[in-house]
Amino acid sequence: MPARTYEADVLIIGGGATGSGVMRDLALRGITCLLIDRKDLNAGASGGNHGLLHSGGRYATADAETAAECRREGDILKWLAPECIDDCGGLFVAVEGDDEEFAGAFPEHCRVAGIPCEPLTAAEAREREPDLPEAIMAAYAVPDATIDPFRIVLENVGHAQRLNDSAYLPHTEIEEFEISDGEIRKAVCRDRRSGERVEIRARQFVNASGAWAEKVARLAGCRDVSLLYSKGTLLISNTRVTNGVVNRLRLPDDGDILVPGGTVSLLGTSSVTVEDPDGIAPTIPEVDRILAEGAAMLPVLNETRFVRAFSGVRPLLKAAGSETDGRKANRGFALFDHEDQGLVNFATVAGGKFTTFRLMAEKMGDLIARRLGSAEPCRTAREPLPSGEALRWTEPGAAARDWFRRADPADMILCECEMVARSAVDTIIADAPGAEDHMSLKAIALRSRIGKGACQGAFCSMRVTSYLYDRGVYDSPDGLRLMRDFVKERYKGVRPVLWGAQMPQAELAEILHCGLAGMDLATDADGGDAK
Structure with missing residues (x-):
């Protein structure tokens, strides 16, 4: 049976937030894209997260640069796609047993990163969130929000499709690249449902496959992408427990953040280094630890009904000292042009946060547009995202x-x-x-x-x-x-x-x-x- 064939200016591998963001970015520049995913939209970390639109407060102490990046991008997304965002605000609270010195330094770390941070009394904090415990050592209000990751990815893809001939193919998995003279000539794929061979020719190839970015880069013969896989588990409550986001005021650890998601809340998260991003699932010990830690911050969680747990894998950039500890890994992102690997039409974007997906897509869009000879600038920071x-x-x-x-x-x-x-x-x-x-x-x-x-x-x-x-x-x-x-x-x-x-x-x-x-x-x- 002959293979199905497709052609596009750009093939984008990975249907998460970043891949869909690159698709819209390039479509706005007049460049046609074909987006593929081995499963479906948001099948990886983009669909396996707590939906927090970061103010940057969670990273202010350890990584001021990432914190500031989150704050800037969060503000942009609130303006671009308000229909996808609940601008509910957030609190950082220190409870009995937490480090008073750490809590006291938090406002200064926020100031350095440019994050608004308002000190609250214990009574003011409980007025905002009545289920907080009596023993609150410190509390600060920050501009956290929540985002619907599924809707914003759907809107990115939908807008790109309406702009030009850009298209999306689910359940299409890369098997190999055909390469000659320093260029990828075509991607050989497989339809995972029918088993049919699919061949895709493009002028440029973008690897935005999240936790699978290292594997896809290896298929192209590139050895410069190195990732740490950090599994995170979250619990979903039957009701919305809090009005806004509640963070434990300490270095990130298990069970120290509760994020409202419409009519429910998400409690998490854990960090377990895994060897492979496939086949992960939540475990009972993870659930027990997350709930125990979360209840110290919000005792009402001991009586809350939880209807589901789920896990995602964070694709983190490897760095010295973080080879086995996902909590210590940088939350920033990197762009790999792979030119030092002998390829001139292949690029990878890896790492980052959901909050920074638009910026990641912009940087990739700039590179691909330059390679294709397009002088059109990025428009995603100033053009609102239309819905449908x-x-x-x-x-x-x-x-x-x-x-x-x-x-x-x-x-x-x-x-x-x-x-x-x-x-x-x-x-x-x-x-x-x-x-x-x-x-x-x-x-x-x-x-x-x-x-x-x-x-x-x-x-x-x-x-x-x-x-x-x-x-x-x-x-x-x-x-x-x-x-x-x-x-x-x-x-x-x-x-x-x-x-x-x-x-x-x-x-x-x-x-x-x-x-x-x-x-x-x-x-x-x-x-x-x-x-």
Whole structure:
């Protein structure tokens, strides 16, 4: 069977925040891009983080340069994409047992980094966050915010697609590069679903694959990218615990930050060095430690219901002294032009934070535009990011507001936890980035809030799958397999938090998925149980 072939000015490898940012940056300069990912948008660290839009306060003590960079980029993103951001503010609090000297030095570190920092009394801090403990040694207000990482990536890709012929291909994995005379001639890829060979020719090739950037660089024969993989685990609560972000006023450690995310909160994070970014999952010891540390900052967490845990991998730049400790690694980023490696049309961007993705994309865009002979400047710092009808369903409450506005009794609710109706699913299937290809249940959930409520897909997995069969999106037993894959992924995150009120919820899910749908009778391709 002949390979599928594509051509573009630029091939971008990696569908996270940075890759999507490079796509929009170059499209604004009139350069057409093809964005690919071995899974889907936000499959790596961009979808496995706490959604904090950093004020820079978390890094002010140890790394003033990164802190200042976060503060500047955070301000830009608040102006560019306000629909993606909850400008809720944040607190840094020191509690009993914390280092008073460290806490006392915090305002000066913030001043050096240019971060607004307002001292608060214990009473003022508790007025903002009533669940803080009585014994507060110090408290400071900073301009932290939260960001919807899924929506902003969807908006980056959607805008690039509307600007020119730029396109996105999910589930497309790089296998090799064909190189001659110091240039990559084409990328040889594989469609991970069909097994079909895909060949992509481009004038420039961008490696923005996050934790997989070192591996992709090695495929091109480049040995100059060296990363440390730091796994971080977070817990998701059933409700929003705080009004704003609450940080423990100490050097970054486990369980010292709580970030509101719409109607829920995210507690984290851990830092465990791993050898490989693939196949990670949260563990019960990690969950126990994060909760114990978090409860010292917010005792109410001891009685809070958690519905899920998840893990992501931070791709950190290796430096002396940080080879085994992710907490000590620099949070900055680096651009590799690979010209000293013998290639003139390949470049890698690695490291950094979600908050700094736009800046990372700008630096890469400048390099690629210069190589292509374009004098068009970067416009992403001054041109607001437009949204679209198919891109807004990741926002908490958006589906419910739309459903009530429609007042259409025929528009059946498919996900009761998040009030996602059939009309929202229809819009996503028709117009969301990636809809050009086959849209699985997992892909729809990534582009909406399906499966993100208390039941973690117990009901909506069956309802949405049935609807996709009714619509003809599924027309074979593969639809049931995709449902099983979705449920398995949700259960991987539910299992480490199975205590208290979450236990009967899990029992109900088992009755539905095994007793009714018979999903326990099927097995994975490797012979393992479906759950």
